[in-house]
Amino acid sequence: MGSREKFDEELREIYRMLMEMGDIAVSSISSAMEAVEKLDEEKAKVALQNNQKSFELMRGIEDKCTELLMLQAPVAGDLRRIITAMKVSIDLNRIVRYAKNISTLALDMVKEREGHFKKLVGLKGMKKTTIEMIEKAMKALFEKDKSLALEVYEEEKDVDALYEQIFRELITYMVEDNRKITRGVRYLLAGRYLERIADHACNIAEGAIYVATGERISPE
């Protein structure tokens, strides 16, 4: 195998690992939120376990990218893909950590032995949109699709709006009834973590645009 073919092979492996990280991130968010919604301890543990796996993949990607940079001095599209893989792996790992934080909230709620005092419509909406954003951003990255990546930025606005709405609503509940403060703050934190996740999804979209076109988009 020539050194260029080996290079291409390594780069494909890096992107395969990145794809795996993307799947882990999505499944972590969905289990963590299911744990919250259903107060399900088992689901919460899934997201906790994903954390280690994601971290190892991130390190593996870092090692492989460092090696390619060191040995092959890549340029142009190759360079952009390598730099972006390193950055996106960090974003995905952060997403998994936020999902872990959400799972911890779920475990706390389980311990409190109390049902939900409201339907979690807003949080469910945030979950659905953030997952979509990650999937879109990853697809844009793999398919070098700038317009798809730009849609991710649009969806971030929806997430922010939902968070704002949840925030106001919960404040009203907590002001009316101070026994709802503990649980209310937990809902609020879950929303806050989802909002952070959406932010990282935008970073991935930014990477997708850089890979596709070489442009560096700055979020407005």
Next chain:
Amino acid sequence: MSSEIEIEDLNAWFGEKHVLKDVSMEMEKNRITAIIGPSGCGKTTLIRCINRMHETVPEARVEGRILLNELDVYQEDPVSIRSRIGMVFQRPNPFPTMSVSENAVAGLKLRGTRDRSVLAEKAKEVLMAVGLWDEVRNELNKPGTSLSGGQQQRLCIARALAVEPEVILMDEPCSALDPVSTMRIEDLIYRLRENYTIIIVTHNMQQAARISDRTAFLYMGELIEYGPTKRLFEKPENELTERYISGRFG
């Protein structure tokens, strides 16, 4: 003084063989322009057209214009053009019968300077400029060819500087050198940029990326892409450029 070069619709032939096709580009003053491309694409021919060496080959022909500070090179005396546009070759080629210091000022002597103290002064100046003085000050009378390869190449650069050119053309000046000598030459080229306009042909992509301000990619006699080096290596506009610089060619 340094100069800028403008090339307009340059075409060059060896007999029937058309080796440069409608090349137009400008090389900026006090900047390093790198020319890259696969072997045989016309890099050497391009720079040899600039100082009118191409036409010295039997059957070779040039069309188009090359301006040195708006002066048409092909309307001038070739000898005077070659003193304004110096050249450094791939293999260090000090004159074998000459000492280190004689080599350094060979061009000057050829142009009629006879005064020994003027020559000695100039030799010291250019040897200092290329960072060779401290290494050879006690060996000035040894043959130029007794130096190491990297030192010989710096001697050749010194020889080119002695006639006070405005532009220096370099044709793969490091390709016969080890990595340490290569780095020293690169540092030197980078420093020379303050006072000269430099055009360097290199097959070493990293070298082009490290030292040049602008890079031109030639392919089969055509200028495919020309732009700021950083941009060309980060996001080349042409698919051929991308394939060439990332080693996916043919």
